Amino acid sequence: MVKKILFFIVFIQPLLMIAQQDYFTFKNNQKKIFVEFDNSGGLIIVPIELNGTKLNFMLDTGASKNIIYNLNGIDSLEIKKGKQFKLKGYGNRNGVNAYVSDNNVLKLGDYVNEQARIFILAEEQLSLFNFIGVEINGVIGASFFKNAVVKIDYEKNYITLTQDIKYLRGLRRYDSIPIQLSSGKPYIKSEIVEADNSYNADVLIDTGSNDALWINKRPQQFKIPEKNFYDFLGFGLNGEISGYRTKLDQLNFGSFNLQRITSSFPDIKESKLLNSKNLLSSIGAEVLKRFFLILDYRNNTIYLQNTRKYRDGFYYNMSGITAKLGKREIFYSYESKAENGYGNEVDAQLIQLDKPEYDIVQIPGIYIDQIRVNSEAEKAGLQVGDQIVKINGRSFPYLTLNEVNDFFYTNPHSTIRITIKRNGKQKRYKFKLIPLID
Known part of the structure; x- marks a missing residue:
């Protein structure tokens, strides 16, 4: 079971134009690339070279941008330094300063982004080594997923990258579900059920979270269940996050039905982030690890096949x-x-x-x-x-x-x-x- 440390980041103000050609491509006529990843705390961590320097990045479908927030263990890094902006995300602070750098090279074997835009924290570092056992230097967001079909296997800890869905076998065993992309992030239509109340929601598929279900905003009539407790939920880019933990009766999407799912209601009522219609709900690795997962952004489709963990119960830390x-x-x-x-x-x-x-x-x-x-x-x-x-x-x-x-x-x-x-x-x-x- 994953450690409950959360990354919900990269809502950027002011908004920037998306850098042209900022996406990965296949080199040397590669049709399929296999990548092992470190599944620490439920997060997908891969070694990617940035301008020739190897860093550990988390692959984050919930991030629209690429961000470096931790240079621990890195002696130096050649990079072009540009305009400074304010990064906003979950947490109890008003944002952190970061500068933007264009035309960088990100390289994962023969999968390369030659015009990558990177945001780098300007004043402080965020390290969670103590809590997950791996030093993560930053996140790679939408640019990684937009130009490839990406299969994620949480059981064997590897990713398959292909240029076309036809290069993957066994698709008849998967359920295909439409996704909607907004700011480069994938949303799936879901039903959230508690007792006699239910509502339909566009839920973010977030590989950068290791929790099960987060609900940031909900219909007024949909109440937090009486059985709940207030707790520290994790870390965001802007500091610590607290809120209510509970369980909800059902989460339904496609033909799948997850019951008594652990759910978090972050206490961020005053956050301007809630003005975004895309910040209502999200599912993380505690749900996603129960599936073989294929993301096909170009065809606005996600493919899911349940694994042996599909029926496992959802539990909080029972030791304390x-x-x-x-x-x-x-x-x-x-x-x-x-x-x-x-x-x-x-x-x-x-x-x-x-x-x-x-x-x-x-x-x-x-x-x-x-x-x-x-x-x-x-x-x-x-x-x-x-x-x-x-x-x-x-x-x-x-x-x-x-x-x-x-x-x-x-x-x-x-x-x-x-x-x-x-x-x-x-x-x-x-x-x-x-x-x-x-």
């Missing part, structure tokens, strides 16, 4: 533990070589982008970062700061952060046996996983 890798980051001030006033054009010469001046102290291990009040873990006696040594027979360093979260999100009513280290001494605890909402 939020775990993280033991990495501590100490940041210092960032100084750019080129002065860049807000809204002013900077000469488009190649410059060397120095990484922010910071120091990283690596502390090995997996640690308890938060414990939910009155959770089973807290009742058992576990504490924030405890180092997780072993869970149900799996010991660190062979125990990964993803495996820790799998233990906490699956197999309701099972027993967790956990060994921790506190003040240099090992202690053993056990508790049951009790679903917060049936």
Whole structure:
């Protein structure tokens, strides 16, 4: 089960003209390309070269733009630096400054974008290494998907890129469903049901979220179920996101019916983002991983075939533990070589982008970062700061952060046996996983 860390980003103000030719193409007459990806926290992470420098990017159908928000581990990057803008997204702040860079080269093997537009955070970095175990430098959005048929296999962790749908076999086993593209992002017609209330919604297919269903805006008569709890939901480009977690009776699209689906209602009532008609609802990896998924933007179609996980239940973290890798980051001030006033054009010469001046102290291990009040873990006696040594027979360093979260999100009513280290001494605890909402 995925770690609940969310990326909902890249609503840009002021709006920019889409760069011409800003899309990937196949080189060397390739008809089909296979790409392995790192499925950390339910996110699709691939190594892509930017102007010859290899970075880790998340493939994000919910992003209209390409963004770099983290240069940790990158010594330098050659890039053209242009106008500065304000990036807006989910979170509790008013936006962050970023500058735009045109005519960059993004390369994933023989799948290449030679005129890529990139937005780069100008003043601060966003790193979620502690919570997913992989350093992600940014997101690649619509430009990756617009010129290829993209098949995503969450079970085997690979992507197939083809120039034409005819190069993929077994399509007769898939359901084909129309999608609508808006700002380069795919929406699917769905029905959301709770008790006697239901409504139809255009729902964003968002590979950049690892949650199941987010509902940002709904008809007035559609209420949040009484069984809910207020919680930290995750991170957006503009900071932390909180809101209500609950379960809804059904989510229906095409011929598929998902029942008792975990659903989040972010508390962003004052956000100007809600003025957008395209911000009503979204489904993320917790739904998408239950399917073999094919995206065909050119023909406005998505193909879905359910996997063996299709009927698996939806659960929240039943332990109450939020775990993280033991990495501590100490940041210092960032100084750019080129002065860049807000809204002013900077000469488009190649410059060397120095990484922010910071120091990283690596502390090995997996640690308890938060414990939910009155959770089973807290009742058992576990504490924030405890180092997780072993869970149900799996010991660190062979125990990964993803495996820790799998233990906490699956197999309701099972027993967790956990060994921790506190003040240099090992202690053993056990508790049951009790679903917060049936």
